[in-house]
């Protein structure tokens with residue numbers, strides 16, 4: 001499964017992939033991998049087939065968030081077969097976490113080695129038919145971003161989803177991300193403000209621990225769409241820790257409506 005020898009081959013095994021979304025953030029720890037994971041789960045919930053490409057080589061957290069650690073990537077005639085995270089095979093995942101014995105190994109890799117692996121991820125993974133390919137990138141704008149864009153851009157227009165938190169919002173961060181998108185031809189889909197207030201699991205009231213609305217204001221000033229706020233939700237972080245499907249299991253949880 002996953003190998004489709006009869007499918008006409010476009011270079012890069014991407015001929016069956018309809019939309020590609022890069023998830024970006026100026027800083028680490030703002031919930032970029034969380035948003036990538038939940039976006040994939042929400043799209044699956046809508047009946048879409050989704051692939052996730054984890055190019056956060058030094059901090060690959062998606063396999064854990066989808067309870068796929070320890071699974072193996074296999075080789076077939078048309079390349080690497082990504083790991084299917086569910087029985088229905090509606091979410092496939094490719095991550096450096098599946099290739100290294102020690103997940104910390106990539107921390108000491110130089111730029112060219114990282115870029116070569118990213119190019120291989122794009123050219124050698126047999127994605128098959130996908131409605132969406134969600135690409136989780138490292139924080140900031142680095143060699144990995146350039147390698148990803150250079151490898152993917154020839155085949156599809158690329159959308160960029162920017163994730164920030166109220167306290168991480170700085171004009172400089174967002175300006176750098178937007179400059180990167182403009183210079184590399186990425187289409188900015190919009191900004192998501194994550195950890196925007198604390199949603200109490202007992203009374204559902206939302207307390208703005210840091211501040212709220214900074215992401216929206218910045219998006220407005222930058223002239224890009226604001227896509228919404230996702231509250232800090234203990235059930236979301238617990239379900240990510242345990243590799244559970246938050247969208248399926250916690251429909252009453254405060255972050256659910258924001259994420260779906």
Ligand code: ADP
Pocket residue numbers: 025027028029030031032033034035061194195196230231232233234236237238240241255
């Ligand atoms: P990044 O990819 O930007 O480094 P992560 O997605 O790994 O950030 O998130 C950092 C931590 O914050 C994780 O432990 C995650 O479970 C938690 N987290 C992210 N968003 C939320 C949220 N809305 N509510 C609760 N916990 C969250």
